[in-house]
Amino acid sequence: MWIWACRCPIHAAQSSDPRGYLMANHSIIAQGLTYSYGNGSAVSTAVDHVSFEVGEGEIFSYLGPNGAGKSTTVKMLTGQLRPKSGKAMLLGKDIARETNKVQQEIGVAFETTNLYEQMSAVENLKLFADLFGVKADVHALLEKVGLGNRGKERVANFSKGMKQRLMVARALVNNPRILFLDEPTEGLDPVSSESIRSLIREARAGGATVFLTTHDMYEADRLSDRVAFINQGKIVALDTPYKLKQQYGKRLLKVEIENGSGQIEAREITLDHSDTGEQVKHLLESEKVITVHSEEATLEDIFIQITGRGLVG
Numbered sequence: 001m002w003i004w005a006c007r008c009p010i011h012a013a014q015s016s017d018p019r020g021y022l023m024a025n026h027s028i029i030a031q032g033l034t035y036s037y038g039n040g041s042a043v044s045t046a047v048d049h050v051s052f053e054v055g056e057g058e059i060f061s062y063l064g065p066n067g068a069g070k071s072t073t074v075k076m077l078t079g080q081l082r083p084k085s086g087k088a089m090l091l092g093k094d095i096a097r098e099t100n101k102v103q104q105e106i107g108v109a110f111e112t113t114n115l116y117e118q119m120s121a122v123e124n125l126k127l128f129a130d131l132f133g134v135k136a137d138v139h140a141l142l143e144k145v146g147l148g149n150r151g152k153e154r155v156a157n158f159s160k161g162m163k164q165r166l167m168v169a170r171a172l173v174n175n176p177r178i179l180f181l182d183e184p185t186e187g188l189d190p191v192s193s194e195s196i197r198s199l200i201r202e203a204r205a206g207g208a209t210v211f212l213t214t215h216d217m218y219e220a221d222r223l224s225d226r227v228a229f230i231n232q233g234k235i236v237a238l239d240t241p242y243k244l245k246q247q248y249g250k251r252l253l254k255v256e257i258e259n260g261s262g263q264i265e266a267r268e269i270t271l272d273h274s275d276t277g278e279q280v281k282h283l284l285e286s287e288k289v290i291t292v293h294s295e296e297a298t299l300e301d302i303f304i305q306i307t308g309r310g311l312v313g
């Protein structure tokens with residue numbers, strides 16, 4: 001378990017910019033971050049010269065399949081692992097050099113829960129607040145993650161999803177300026193997942209920058225200002241979900257028509273072509289159109305297009 005002693009100021013809320021990624025101040029700058037596990041002939045590169053910048057107040061999602069290098073990146077960014085090469089600047093400080101100072105200002109929920117199982121939820125949060133030297137309203141935090149009435153119970157009795165929500169609450173104890181969440185909704189039911197997503201939006205509205213790892217494309221799409229696709233340790237695309245879809249995705253009109261013999265036939269018209277208007281006009285004039293739906297590529301489609309593999313597995 002990683003804990004550190006600090007005296008952390010509670011940060012005043014900062015104004016948030018929905019176009020956070022355009023803001024001049026970068027909360028995170030990663031330059032050529034590289035990490036490999038093992039040594040000698042058994043060395044394997046998990047993260048391979050990864051570079052990106054995350055703007056202040058941005059929700060930045062790191063999207064990739066199992067083993068892509070997401071957690072290894074988070075561990076380097078948060079000072080758990082020292083990069084083999086490259087560096088990460090957080091809030092203007094090199095995490096490898098000023099680890100303690102930076103850790104005072106960030107909150108992290110790792111993918112593996114590391115809570116004190118024999119203590120209650122309230123005790124876990126209070127302990128963390130003490131370590132940070134801050135006064136946190138632990139009951140309000142538990143309410144936020146839907147554990148308001150379970151605070152006195154031992155964590156050992158919590159379900160996986162409850163522990164995960166407690167991890168998120170713990171990451172918020174010091175009112176962090178950067179919140180790192182490694183697969184925060186993995187294995188959670190839809191209601192719990194949505195409550196975590198609300199917390200993420202709330203943290204951002206309060207001025208925090210959020211670095212989120214996930215292989216849930218819908219989550220990344222709905223939440224993120226920008227998304228980085230990571231595959232086999234390398235960033236293969238990085239942009240807003242909208243621009244990624246514009247660049248790689250195909251927008252379609254899916255049409256059902258009733259043909260002369262009363263059967264339903266499916267037709268597709270690709271949008272964004274010079275003759276799309278003509279095609280739609282022709283269809284409406286000459287066919288019996290039953291339904292029309294527009295469809296756009298998902299981040300999963302785009303990921304497959306770029307890497308040849310899916311986001312799951």
Ligand SMILES: Nc1ncnc2c1ncn2[C@@H]1O[C@H](COP(=O)(O)OP(=O)(O)OP(=O)(O)O)[C@@H](O)[C@H]1O
Pocket residue numbers: 037038045046064065066067068069070071072073111215
């Ligand atoms: N402690 C370790 N020792 C050796 N290899 C490791 C270790 N941790 C991770 N790896 C390897 O590094 C690569 C990247 O792993 P990482 O945990 O960063 O992936 P991830 O994208 O977080 O995957 P997941 O979606 O499954 O959490 C994988 O090949 C993994 O097997």
Ligand SMILES: [Mg+2]
Pocket residue numbers: 070071072111182
């Ligand atoms: Mg991981």
